Amino acid sequence: KQEVTQIPAALSVPEGENLVLNCSFTDSAIYNLQWFRQDPGKGLTSLLLIQSSQREQTSGRLNASLDKSSGRSTLYIAASQPGDSATYLCAVEEGAQKLVFGQGTRLTINP
């Protein structure tokens, strides 16, 4: 059974810092990995999708990497801003369009 773990569960950093969020998964036979952002009580916003054949994806200040063999992904956020405060979720697609989510990292950027 696929399990997705995100460390740390919560992170608080001062504005302007670069930071890394971690995601690990137990079964490397994944199709894709997706990073989402969730604001309190809201739905999910897709940030980056990395297909299984890719190693990384970039969008603006965000960069996500994928190492299938080790079952790891990282989300790098450069020059953090208070508006980046949210919960960040990692999800892997294990087939038949089913996403398996981690518990998320709650990020707080302090002005």
Place this chain on the structure above:
Amino acid sequence: EAGVTQSPTHLIKTRGQQATLRCSPISGHTSVYWYQQALGLGLQFLLWYDEGEERNRGNFPPRFSGRQFPNYSSELNVNALELEDSALYLCASSPRDKGSYNEQFFGPGTRLTVL
């Protein structure tokens, strides 16, 4: 372009009642997905509908059911509500390119509270 919409925003029911949640996908998307986000359990996959058919189902009891209409909108029905069904229910949609994964776009959710 309008995103995924869900109704109602909030729903309050009592134990044993039935709840019906609705989802309208992004125009042109044929697949609809339902997820449950209960406190402390994280997001869990519930159901996937594509072109009116149930394609995949998560580890939930049969009292969780749904359907997809010809216009690709979808309903999630939860029968015999239990307190632990209280959660945020998220709907997502994607285009359907058979044989490959399509990015899922999420709606704002329906907050179901069971008293």
